[in-house]
Amino acid sequence: DALKALTVTELKHPELLYLLQQTGDEVLNFQHAIKYYSQCKQLIEFGGDHSFNGFERAFSSIVDFLKIRY
Template sequence: MAKRVIYIHGFNSSDKSYKAVRFGELMAHYDVDYCVPCLNHEPIQAIIALEQLLTPNTVLLGSSLGGFFATYLSQHYQIPAVVINPAVAPYTLLKPLLGLNYNPYQDYHYELNSSHIAALKALAVDDLRHPELLYLLQQTGDEVLNFQHAVNYYSQCKQRIEFGGDHSYLGFEQTFASIVDFLKIT
């Protein structure tokens, strides 16, 4: 059975994000089942959709809010995951965005409300019981998230910290070899 590689996009993003598409181009050279689900803004629906894709031979790659979801799945199901400029506490970050929102990548309007914040808080993993399953890719120039939060939270995990960059993770292609190696993609 081929390894399943699931890419988890971030908040207000889609399955067409740059990193999802570029990583898919790389995965075309491997014998893997590459999945990039287009996730709903509702955290519980997103997690359910992701859980339905899990197989015994799954690995994860998550960016921003997708990194938060990947951490949850990694620690609950003991799955290797690479997290890219991950949101550590999205329930605090998204509070200022409560109300009407628009996802330009999926072209739909929705309301972000306190139940979404509560759902994210319920998904938070306070104690990384399997830090060896996580690999942090972090750039210090992230203008959306405080990079130090991720460096501290994932302190027991493998880390690649790059100075500069931004939230999109500039030079993402340069991390491909280390991602493939960590996730044991052959």
């Protein structure tokens, strides 16, 4: 019940969020995440796990999203 009380039903600024999700995530249901974050930028990869295997492949996309210059 305490955890449910913390649930955010509507994301106020979905444009500020970037979902990085792998379908093999053993902790989070990727289908629920895709639906919940449907208004957000998303990077969905087949396989993987909760640690997001191959994170380095997403690095340039993350940098672009955050508008970081390096």
